[in-house]
Structures are given as structure tokens and as C-alpha cells.
Amino acid sequence: MSSAWNIEAAPRRTATDALARLLLRLLATSFNRRPSLNRYLRSAYGWLNFTVGITTESGTVGCAIRFRDGRASVLRSVPADADAAVICKDDRCLRRLLTAAPTEQIRMTMHSDIRVRGNNTIIQLFFFLVSLLLKKTMIRQMAREREIDRKEIGRTCSEPPEDCSRELKERRSCRMRGAQVDPGVKFLDDPYLSMYGRDDFPRLKSGLERHLTRHPEICAELPKLMTDWYRIHGFETDPTGKPWIPVLRQGHAFKHLMENREPVIRQDSLLAGTTTAKDIGCLVKPEGHGTWIWNELFTVPHRTYNPFDLSEETRRILHHEVFPFWIHRNMKEWVRRKYNEPLGLSLDERWAIIFCWGSLNRQNIADFPKILRTGASGIIAEIRGELEAEGLGPDRIATLQAMILALEGLTAYCRSLSRHAARQAEQERDPERRSELERIAAACERVVEMPARTLDEAVQAVWITFVAIHNESVDSGMSLGRLDQWLQPYFEADMLALRSDAERQAYIRHALELIGCLYLNCQDHFPLTPDFANFQDGGSSSVQAITLGGVRPDGADAVNDMTYLFLKVTEMLSMRDPNVNARFHPERNSDTYLKRLCEVNLITSGTPSIHNDLAVMKAWRPFGIPEEDLRNWGVSGCVEVSIMQKHESSTSEIALNLVAPLEMALNNGLHPPTRWKLGPETGSIEEEAFRTFDSFYEAYLRQLRFIIDAAIAYNDMLAEGYAYLRPTPLLSSLVEGCIRKGLDAGLGGAVYNSSGFHFIGLADVVDSLMVIRKLVFDEKACSFAELKRAVDRDFREDAPLLARIRNRVPLFGSGSEEGLSMARRLQRSIQQYLLTKPHNRGGFYTAGYWSMSHHSSYGNLSGAIPSGRCRGKPFTPGLTPQPIASKDLLNNLRDVAKLDPADMPNNMAFNVKVVPQSRAPREKTVGEMAAYVKSFFHLGGMQMQMNAVSTGTLRDAMAHPENYRNLIVRISGYNAYFVTLNRDIQREIIGRSEFGL
Numbered sequence: 001m002s003s004a005w006n007i008e009a010a011p012r013r014t015a016t017d018a019l020a021r022l023l024l025r026l027l028a029t030s031f032n033r034r035p036s037l038n039r040y041l042r043s044a045y046g047w048l049n050f051t052v053g054i055t056t057e058s059g060t061v062g063c064a065i066r067f068r069d070g071r072a073s074v075l076r077s078v079p080a081d082a083d084a085a086v087i088c089k090d091d092r093c094l095r096r097l098l099t100a101a102p103t104e105q106i107r108m109t110m111h112s113d114i115r116v117r118g119n120n121t122i123i124q125l126f127f128f129l130v131s132l133l134l135k136k137t138m139i140r141q142m143a144r145e146r147e148i149d150r151k152e153i154g155r156t157c158s159e160p161p162e163d164c165s166r167e168l169k170e171r172r173s174c175r176m177r178g179a180q181v182d183p184g185v186k187f188l189d190d191p192y193l194s195m196y197g198r199d200d201f202p203r204l205k206s207g208l209e210r211h212l213t214r215h216p217e218i219c220a221e222l223p224k225l226m227t228d229w230y231r232i233h234g235f236e237t238d239p240t241g242k243p244w245i246p247v248l249r250q251g252h253a254f255k256h257l258m259e260n261r262e263p264v265i266r267q268d269s270l271l272a273g274t275t276t277a278k279d280i281g282c283l284v285k286p287e288g289h290g291t292w293i294w295n296e297l298f299t300v301p302h303r304t305y306n307p308f309d310l311s312e313e314t315r316r317i318l319h320h321e322v323f324p325f326w327i328h329r330n331m332k333e334w335v336r337r338k339y340n341e342p343l344g345l346s347l348d349e350r351w352a353i354i355f356c357w358g359s360l361n362r363q364n365i366a367d368f369p370k371i372l373r374t375g376a377s378g379i380i381a382e383i384r385g386e387l388e389a390e391g392l393g394p395d396r397i398a399t400l401q402a403m404i405l406a407l408e409g410l411t412a413y414c415r416s417l418s419r420h421a422a423r424q425a426e427q428e429r430d431p432e433r434r435s436e437l438e439r440i441a442a443a444c445e446r447v448v449e450m451p452a453r454t455l456d457e458a459v460q461a462v463w464i465t466f467v468a469i470h471n472e473s474v475d476s477g478m479s480l481g482r483l484d485q486w487l488q489p490y491f492e493a494d495m496l497a498l499r500s501d502a503e504r505q506a507y508i509r510h511a512l513e514l515i516g517c518l519y520l521n522c523q524d525h526f527p528l529t530p531d532f533a534n535f536q537d538g539g540s541s542s543v544q545a546i547t548l549g550g551v552r553p554d555g556a557d558a559v560n561d562m563t564y565l566f567l568k569v570t571e572m573l574s575m576r577d578p579n580v581n582a583r584f585h586p587e588r589n590s591d592t593y594l595k596r597l598c599e600v601n602l603i604t605s606g607t608p609s610i611h612n613d614l615a616v617m618k619a620w621r622p623f624g625i626p627e628e629d630l631r632n633w634g635v636s637g638c639v640e641v642s643i644m645q646k647h648e649s650s651t652s653e654i655a656l657n658l659v660a661p662l663e664m665a666l667n668n669g670l671h672p673p674t675r676w677k678l679g680p681e682t683g684s685i686e687e688e689a690f691r692t693f694d695s696f697y698e699a700y701l702r703q704l705r706f707i708i709d710a711a712i713a714y715n716d717m718l719a720e721g722y723a724y725l726r727p728t729p730l731l732s733s734l735v736e737g738c739i740r741k742g743l744d745a746g747l748g749g750a751v752y753n754s755s756g757f758h759f760i761g762l763a764d765v766v767d768s769l770m771v772i773r774k775l776v777f778d779e780k781a782c783s784f785a786e787l788k789r790a791v792d793r794d795f796r797e798d799a800p801l802l803a804r805i806r807n808r809v810p811l812f813g814s815g816s817e818e819g820l821s822m823a824r825r826l827q828r829s830i831q832q833y834l835l836t837k838p839h840n841r842g843g844f845y846t847a848g849y850w851s852m853s854h855h856s857s858y859g860n861l862s863g864a865i866p867s868g869r870c871r872g873k874p875f876t877p878g879l880t881p882q883p884i885a886s887k888d889l890l891n892n893l894r895d896v897a898k899l900d901p902a903d904m905p906n907n908m909a910f911n912v913k914v915v916p917q918s919r920a921p922r923e924k925t926v927g928e929m930a931a932y933v934k935s936f937f938h939l940g941g942m943q944m945q946m947n948a949v950s951t952g953t954l955r956d957a958m959a960h961p962e963n964y965r966n967l968i969v970r971i972s973g974y975n976a977y978f979v980t981l982n983r984d985i986q987r988e989i990i991g992r993s994e995f996g997l
Contacts, residue, residue: 016091017061020054021074023098024065028072030133037132041070043324044231050119052126053078053085057675060091065126084118084126089675101141102299106532110351110861112674119336120292120349121327127295128319135298142302149304149983153958164953165963167918171603172197172571174922181592184488184560187495187504191564192596196512198572203268204516208573210267211280212965216526217309218293218300219276220317222257222471223284227322229256235329245395247727247744251402254472254730258409261471263420265440266524268433270456270517272417272440273464275475275525282308282528283475284318286326287725292530294323305534305982306526334721335714344714347707350674351536352861354711355655355854356718357477362746363636363652365481366469366734367645368462372486375450376407379733383407386739396742399729399749403739406730410468411449417464418444455490459514462486463521465734466544472730476527477637477652479545480578481644484562485552491562508565515569522578535982536857541577543974547634549593550583550613555631557588567600567608574604576968576975581635585613586937591930598929598946602916605949606968607975609639610933611907615942616641619901623844625752638973639850639907639943643752646736648745648841651756651848651906654711657858658761659865659875661703662768665696666788669703672863679703685788693777696784697769701829708757708833715755716840723747746841753843756906759830760851760858761875763882766812766823767867773822774809787866794864794871805868806884813881815891820898827903848906850878850973856985874988877972878909889914889995893932897941908942909972913989915950916997928997945970947989954978954990 031037041048053064055078064075064082078085088094093113100108108114116123131138178192185191198205230253237243264274276283284290293300297315300308328337335345348356370379383400392400418441425437439456446453447461462480469478491511498504522544533540548566552558570580582597583589597610617630620641629643636642640651661679664671668689669679682699683689690696723746731745732738738749775781782801790798810816812823827847834845859874867882869875876882879899881892889912896910912932916925929946936944947969957964961979968975969989978986 012058012060013062014060014091016056016094017063019098020061020094021063021076024054024063024074027130027133028065028074031067031072031129038070040129040132040319041067041072042320044321045324048125048324050084050122050125051075051079051082052122053082054088054094055085056088056090056094058090061088061094082118083122084116084120086123087115087117089113101145102138102296102531103142103145103304106535109532110535110857112350112352116349117341119327119333121294121323121330121333124291124294125323125327128297131295131298138299139302142299142304146304153983164950164956165960165967168605168949168953168964168967176595176599176922176926178564178592178596181590182559183557185564186492187508187561188564191561191592192599193508193512193564193568196509196568196572200509201513201516201572203513204520204573207266207268207517207520208575208966211520211523211575214280215301215307215309216280216282217278217311218284218314218318218528219278219281220284220314220322221262221277223286223290223322224317225257225260226253227286227325229253230325245398246724247402247729248398250727251405251729255405255409255412257471258413258468259416261413261416263413263416265417265421265424265437266521269521270436270440270514271460271463271521272421272444273413273467274521275467275470280523281525283470283525284322284528285474285726286322287330288474289330289530290528291323291326291330293528294319296531300531303531303534305531306529306980308526308528329725331718331721331725334725335717338721339717342714342717344710344717347710348714350676352673352858353657353660353671353707355536356711356715357652357655362473362648362650362722362728363477363479363640363642364647364649364731364735364745364750365479365634365636365642365644366465366731367736368465368481368483368734369486369645370734371448371465372452372458372461375452376411376448377450379739380404380407383733383739386742392742399732399742399744400739402727402729403733406472407733410465410730413468414444414448414464418442452490455487455494455511456514458487458490459518463518469731469734470525473726473728475525476540476542479547479634479636479642481634482547482558482632484548484560484566485558488560488562491565511565512568515565516573519569519573519575519578523575535984536854540852540971540974540976543579543637544577545579545581545635545637548580548582548608549589551585551588551631553628553632555588555627557585557590558583559589559593563593564596567596570607571600571603574607574966574968576977579635579638579974580608581639582608582610583613583616584610584933584937586934587614594930594933595926598933599922599926601946602925602929602948604968606945606947606970609635609909609943609945609970609973611635611639611943612937612941615901615937615940616907619905619907619942622902623905629752638852639909640756640848641905641907645734646751648735648748648750648753648843649756650754651846652758653715653755654757655852655854656707656711656757656759657854657862658704658759658765659858659862661707662700662765662865663863664703665700666791673861679706685784688784690784693773696772700765700769701833704830705833708837711757712837712845719746719840748841748843750841753839753841754846755839755841755843756846756848757834758848758850758852758906760854762823762826762849762879763812763876763885764865764867764869766819766826767809767882767885768865769822769826770811770819771805771809771866771868775804791864791866795868802868805866811867811882811885813885813892813895815886815888815894819885820895823895823899824903827899831903831905846906847904848908849904850907850909851875852973853971853981853985855972856988860984874984874991877911877988877992880909880911880972880992883991883993887993889932889993890935892993893936893941894939897936897939899942901940901942904942909970910936910941910944911947911970911972911992912944913947913949913951913992913994914997915994916948920997925997947992951990951994954986958983958986
């Protein structure tokens with residue numbers, strides 16, 4: 001057998017090998033003899049020719065199936081030219097795989113019981129072909145899994161004495177009034193807008209109901225239009241055979257897409273344009289991660305979590321016309337082919353150590369004010385001026401030409417929407433709706449080509465530009481920025497043009513409805529997530545951040561009328577997206593504003609997230625950014641920091657499991673969960689290699705640096721692939737610096753460039769290091785070998801030691817200076833190392849401590865560790881301490897607040913579960929929440945987010961999800977509907993410390 005598959009050269013075959021070959025023969029016979037199946041072997045480009053091997057790590061199984069020119073044949077070994085292979089841990093795992101339900105297959109992959117070597121897209125195609133034979137069985141298995149899940153919840157969740165959802169609903173009926181104290185608030189007598197509730201806006205109420213009840217539908221429009229253009233005009237080379245300059249190729253293709261997209265106006269919306277051709281759709285980006293769904297084309301509507309609708313026509317288009325074109329032209333396979341299975345790619349595909357988002361997205365905040373101020377026509381004029389300069393090279397010329405093409409596509413889409421709105425208006429019988437459609441038609445006729453004049457035009461221009469960015473780049477993690485700042489001038493101008501109080505009150509109501517429509521339109525798509533993502537990043541939607549409040553670039557208080565309008569819509573709709581983040585400057589912003597943030601958080605139970613302006617700016621000053629730009633920061637993605645309109649921040653490129661290098665340091669470079677001798681040999685505990693704590697700490701850092709280096713090298717490869725496969729001329733035209741340099745944002749065109757790590761499990765590692773230092777080296781309560789044996793045994797035979805760990809060691813979050821110092825030491829070690837690494841765009845790397853839901857998935861895939869955390873249990877989310885660290889919230893607040901922001905410029909997530917007293921006055925509850933935030937910020941804390949919901953309510957929501965459809969919770973940085981989360985994440989949230997108010 002070929003050593004290319006990392007298997008023994010002379011395997012000892014077993015009965016499982018004969019079984020695998022038998023099943024492959026049945027598969028081959030079915031495709032050879034049944035025309036209804038054989039047709040799936042042909043694509044629009046000819047026959048699908050590939051070879052997939054089936055083997056085990058020890059080589060006890062080794063066979064393959066080859067598809068060639070419409071015929072399938074079975075091979076007795078895995079040939080050297082096989083495109084990919086499925087490698088099982090052993091015979092037992094292979095037999096499990098043959099009968100496993102889809103969810104069980106996912107768990108086997110995540111736990112390294114099975115892994116893939118070679119082209120992963122080919123594997124998705126292979127399992128799609130298998131699903132043609134087994135789809136009915138798989139759908140029954142998925143239904144059975146859901147039924148078992150419901151029964152399990154019924155057994156574990158006791159029936160509460162009363163419906164806990166009633167208390168959440170009652171929160172909406174009590175609304176505080178606010179005083180007009182913020183200097184930027186000019187037109188709202190009661191900035192809290194307490195006179196309005198959701199029932200006052202039937203349009204928004206019905207839109208929310210549609211959002212909560214409809215499944216997203218996978219949409220083939222984008223990939224078909226783009227792929228069709230590439231088939232005609234070429235991808236690697238143009239029709240003349242000349243190599244394409246990638247950005248110019250992308251500009252032409254994107255213009256074709258936008259000129260031919262179906263114009264859609266959502267039901268009753270005040271805004272035109274949709275991300276997909278569906279009311280709620282999923283974009284398919286085959287050059288990114290779209291092909292990951294190939295194996296689920298028959299089963300995706302039947303998934304337990306986040307099922308997607310899928311039409312037969314869409315299935316046909318994707319399988320026959322789209323995916324075959326991209327088998328080798330997607331990010332990971334491009335890297336694999338060019339760099340021959342680099343270490344970072346192998347780490348990424350093992351799920352337990354790193355996850356590189358660079359294969360999916362680049363996050364930043366576009367210059368929406370520029371499109372509002374000058375329109376696309378003004379930007380095109382600026383670009384044409386740059387093209388007149390002498391001495392421009394061909395790449396720079398091509399980049400500027402591509403920007404013009406992309407902007408022309410954007411304006412063509414607007415005109416198409418205008419014509420569509422006018423046609424709908426002609427057919428509309430309801431006079432009020434006809435008038436709305438006529439206003440939409442008039443707005444789209446002007447924007448985005450020309451500057452916006454009114455609030456309606458400005459919001460319409462922002463939304464259509466955002467739709468276009470989602471279609472060009474990514475549909476997850478892109479952010480809308482400081483909309484309250486950018487829209488306030490239009491709101492003011494509109495209000496000043498009105499003469500009577502009645503007109504102004506009516507206009508405020510209209511503005512609320514308009515912003516509500518923007519929020520609902522942001523729900524018009526869901527990321528195309530393969531089923532394993534429901535376990536890796538459960539519940540995460542498109543995470544479109546809006547940033548409110550804080551200070552202006554000149555340092556003045558930025559809170560204004562639009563700030564409170566956005567907060568009112570956030571309160572009324574209580575949706576997971578947009579991801580609302582509020583800046584609070586302790587020296588500039590008012591208590592009135594802070595209390596409103598807390599009241600909205602209480603009513604919605606989970607949003608907004610609140611950020612300390614002083615701490616964030618302290619974190620970014622070391623990079624030499626001018627103060628005016630520093631003050632103009634916003635949230636990108638979950639909680640990460642991006643400098644408005646000038647920054648290619650790529651904030652979530654690498655998620656790194658900090659516990660993995662700890663496991664490797666404990667095992668001399670071996671990573672036990674994956675059975676992989678991965679890292680450098682740093683010393684054997686059993687051979688007493690570590691005489692001091694510092695020697696072990698250095699071993700941990702060596703393993704961590706090894707993983708960081710591999711991740712950065714892989715991320716650089718992905719960046720190269722991204723620049724070739726998916727340049728972004730439209731987005732680049734809206735990032736300052738790119739036009740002047742004639743350079744795509746992905747290649748360093750922006751004024752500021754950085755990439756973000758987010759590290760998962762800091763508290764778990766810090767607490768483990770504290771246990772090692774205190775019990776092994778300081779107190780000598782046990783030997784290092786004894787502690788390691790207890791960890792290896794998952795503490796099953798070591799109850800006294802486990803009790804000592806949990807009760808006698810000062811943990812991070814306990815208020816102990818020792819635990820805090822250890823956390824500071826580790827954070828400083830990480831950020832200082834990142835600053836030594838060269839950056840592919842000439843910028844720098846930043847450390848962040850938020851975990852999305854990786855703290856649950858990584859924890860599920862990790863063994864026991866010295867902190868006392870047992871095998872398979874979740875890590876702590878973000879920077880939240882362990883629940884056992886302290887029962888006093890103030891200890892948690894103190895330790896997290898005293899971490900140095902300069903060591904986490906990519907921000908952090910501090911999750912607190914607070915439970916208000918059911919009978920307490922609203923003012924008292926909100927006042928106590930605000931006091932916690934102010935105390936945290938006074939101590940230097942950077943970011944805080946509260947889940948204002950009790951454990952009992954969460955348990956009731958597990959048992960009765962129909963009563964809690966839009967119960968939102970903060971996972972670690974992003975919002976999610978609790979009832980859509982997988983059970984592991986739900987239990988992790990329930991298990992968090994609960995603090996009363």
C-alpha cells in the first residue's frame with residue numbers, strides 16, 4: 001500500500017476489509033447498472049472521474065473505489081494516485097461508520113475516529129453518491145435521532161411549576177422613561193421611546209413571525225451566474241488563453257452577477273433588495289465553503305439543527321453544474337494542491353486544535369459614509385482620476401478597472417430594483433402600499449449611484465451596498481459599523497424640514513419602522529453551514545455587527561437620536577442578528593444612556609454587548625494609530641475591534657485551542673485526543689524532566705508557539721488562495737487606501753492591516769498552571785507524575801486530589817492575586833510572541849479572548865486537564881472564569897477587569913448570567929445592572945455581556961422550545977436563539993454561574 005496515505009506498507013487484512021470491499025462492490029454495481037444513478041456521474045463538464053480509498057490507521061483495511069468515464073470499479077488497495085481517502089481509527093470504527101447515522105458520523109469525525117486525507121471536496125462528492133442509495137435510511141435515522149433527543153430532554157428537564165416564558169413576556173410591558181440629557185439627542189423628549197412597543201408596528205411584528213417560523217432555503221442563483229460566466233470567459237485564463245489577473249476577472253464576473261440577479265422586495269418591507277433570490281436564503285460560495293454541503297444535498301432539510309429547504313432544481317444545479325467546476329478551485333483544495341498537505345491544513349481538518357476562518361471570510365467595515373456622501377458615481381470618478389496617473393503597472397490598472405466594474409454592477413442592481421418596485425406599484429391595489437413602492441422605486445433610481453438626501457435613501461443605500469458586499473465577499477461576519485453616527489445627519493435634516501409636532505412624531509414612528517425593516521432584512525439570509533458546524537459553531541448566524549454610542553472622532557459624546565432609535569428597535573424585535581454592540585465612554589457618556597443599554601439587555605435577555613471605550617483605545621494605542629482614527633472604532637464580527645472604513649482587520653482568522661498545547665506539554669509533544677505525535681519533545685513528566693514550574697511553563701509556550709507558527713503559515717497560504725480565487729474589488733473601493741494604492745484590500749490596500757487570533761480556554765489553562773505550580777512545585781502535595789496519572793484517569797480514582805484542586809488552589813476569577821498574575825503572564829507571553837511574526841499584508845497579529853461556541857466543541861474533544869475539568873466537558877466561554885472560581889460576582893469582575901487590554905487588542909468576551917428578582921422595580925434592577933458595568937469599567941474592564949435569564953427558564957426552554965422561539969442568549973460574543981442550539985451548548989450555558997440582582 002502506498003505510503004502516501006500514511007499507512008503500513010504491508011498491512012494485515014481483516015474481515016472488515018472484505019466487508020468494506022463488498023459494500024464498495026454493491027455501490028459500484030448500482031451505479032454501473034442503474035441509469036437513474038449513473039446520471040449523477042456526469043456533470044456539465046463531462047464524467048466525474050475520481051478515486052476514493054477506505055483504510056484504517058494500522059492498515060488492516062485497504063481498498064478503494066474508482067469512478068472513470070461513467071463506470072465504477074473496486075480496487076483491492078488504495079492507489080498512489082487516489083484523490084482522497086477515509087482513514088478510520090480501527091476496524092471497529094470503520095464498522096460503526098458503515099451503519100452510523102449522519103450525526104454520529106459527524107461526532108466520529110470530530111473525535112478523530114475517522115479522518116480524511118486528500119481532497120475533501122471529493123469526499124463530499126463520494127458521500128453524496130452514497131446518499132443516493134441510503135437517503136431514505138438516513139432520513140429515518142435523523143428522524144429517530146430527533147425523537148430520542150426529545151425523549152432525553154423530557155427525562156432530564158423536570159416540569160416547572162409554571163410557565164417561565166411568562167416572566168420574559170412581562171418584561172416588555174414595563175418600560176422606563178428617559179431624560180433628554182445627551183447633547184446629541186435633539187428631537188426625542190423621551191429618548192427611551194417608552195410609548196412604543198412591538199404591537200404598535202404590525203409590519204414589524206408580522207416580519208418577525210415570518211423570520212421565526214420559516215426555514216432558510218439554499219439558493220443557487222449566485223453560484224450559477226458566477227460559474228456560467230467563468231465557463232464562458234475562463235477562470236485561469238481568458239478566452240484568448242492569456243492568464244487572467246484575478247481581480248479583473250472578479251470584477252467582470254461580479255458585474256455580470258449584479259446585472260442579472262433577480263430583483264426582490266420582501267413582503268411589506270420599506271427596503272428593496274435581498275441577499276439571495278429567496279425570502280430567507282443561504283448563499284452558496286463554492287470557492288469558499290459551499291462545496292462542504294455537497295454530501296447533504298438530500299438530507300439537509302431533515303437535520304435536527306438549522307435545517308435548510310432545498311428544491312430539486314437547486315440540487316440539480318449544484319451537483320451537475322456548479323460543484324464539479326470548483327472541486328479544485330476552492331480555498332482549501334487550492335492550498336492543498338499548491339503546498340502538498342501543509343501542517344496547518346491537517347491541524348484545521350482535525351477540528352480539535354485550530355480552526356482557520358481564513359478559508360471563509362475576511363472581516364472589516366466598509367466605508368458606508370462614502371457611498372452616502374458621494375454615491376458610486378463619485379467613487380468611479382475618483383478611480384478614473386487615479387487611472388490617469390503616469391507609470392501605473394498592469395496589476396494596479398487591473399485593480400482600478402475591476403473596482404469600476406464592481407461599482408457599475410452595484411448601480412445596475414439598484415436600477416433593476418427601481419424598475420421592479422415601479423412594476424409592483426402599478427399592480428398594487430392598496431393605496432398605502434402603492435405609495436411605499438413608489439418611494440422605494442424613486443429611492444433606488446437615485447441611490448446608490450448618487451448621494452443620499454434623506455434617511456430613507458440613506459438606509460436604502462446602506463442596505464443595497466451591504467447586499468452587494470455579501471454577494472461579492474462573505475455573508476458572515478461583515479459589519480454595518482456606526483450606523484447611528486452615519487444616519488443621524490439625515491434624520492436631523494428630515495426632522496428640521498417638518499413643521500408640526502404631529503408630523504415629527506409621525507416621522508419618528510416612520511424612522512423606527514424603517515430601522516426595523518433594516519433589522520428584518522438582515523435576517524434574509526443564513527450562512528450555508530454544513531451539519532458539523534452545528535456542533536462546532538452552533539447557533540451562529542451571519543453576525544452582522546452594529547456599533548452604537550461612544551465618542552466621535554473629535555472626542556465628544558457620540559450618543560444621538562439614532563442611537564436610541566436603534567436601541568428601541570433592538571428591544572422590540574429581540575433578534576439574534578444584527579449583533580448590537582454598544583460603546584460606553586465612562587468619562588463622556590451619560591448614566592441615562594448606560595441604563596438604557598441595561599434595560600434593553602434585560603428586556604431582550606441577551607443584547608447589547610457593552611464595550612469600554614477607554615480600554616479598547618488603550619489596547620490599540622501601541623500600534624501608533626492616530627487618536628482621531630482610534631476614537632472611530634467599531635465592532636466587526638462578534639466583539640472584535642476594527643478602525644472604521646480604513647482597516648482590513650480580518651479579526652477572526654484563527655481560532656486556537658489553548659488547552660491543546662497544554663495536553664501536548666503534559667505528553668512530550670503527543671496530542672492524546674487525536675493520537676498525534678505533533679509537537680516538539682519538551683520533556684517527559686514520568687522521567688522527571690521538569691524540576692521547576694518555569695521549566696514546564698516554557699515547555700507549554702514551546703508547544704503553543706509551534707501551533708501558532710503552523711496556523712500563521714497556513715493562514716498566509718489561505719490569504720494567497722483568497723487573493724487568487726476571490727478578490728474583492730467592490731469592498732476594496734470602499735476601504736480607504738485601496739484606490740490610492742491600486743491594491744485589493746486582501747493584498748494590503750487598506751490604511752491599517754491586521755489579523756486576529758481568538759484563543760479559547762484561557763481560564764482553563766491558567767487554572768491548570770496554578771494547580772501545577774501550587775500542588776506540585778510550591779506545596780509538593782503530590783508529584784507531577786501523580787497529578788498526570790490522575791489527569792490520564794479522568795480523576796476517576798483521585799477524589800481527594802480533585803477536591804484539593806477545587807477547594808485549595810487560587811483560581812482565576814477567585815479574587816486571588818496569584819491567579820490574576822498567572823493570567824496576565826500567559827496573555828503577555830502570547831501577545832508579545834504574535835508581535836514578532838511577519839504579517840502577509842504588512843500589518844500585525846492581535847490576540848483576542850472570545851470563543852464563539854468553540855469552548856463547547858473544543859472541550860468536547862479534549863481530555864481531562866489539571867484544573868479539575870474532566871474529559872469532554874466544555875471550557876469556559878471567552879474570559880469568563882470557571883463557575884467554581886468564586887460565588888461572588890465581584891471577584892470575577894475584578895480579575896477580568898484587571899487584565900491588560902494591550903494584551904488582547906482583538907477584544908474579549910466576558911459573559912455574566914444575572915437573574916433579576918421577579919418582583920423588583922424595573923428602576924432597581926436596571927440600576928444594579930448599570931452599577932456592575934460601571935464598576936467593571938472603572939477597574940479597567942474591556943467588554944461585558946449579560947444573559948439576564950435564570951437557569952430554570954433555560955431548562956424550561958429546553959423542554960418547551962415552542963414557548964421560547966426568540967429567547968436570545970450570548971454564547972461568547974454573538975447572539976443565538978437558545979432553542980436552536982445543540983444540547984452540548986445549551987447545557988454549557990445552563991451550567992454557567994448565576995448571580996442574583
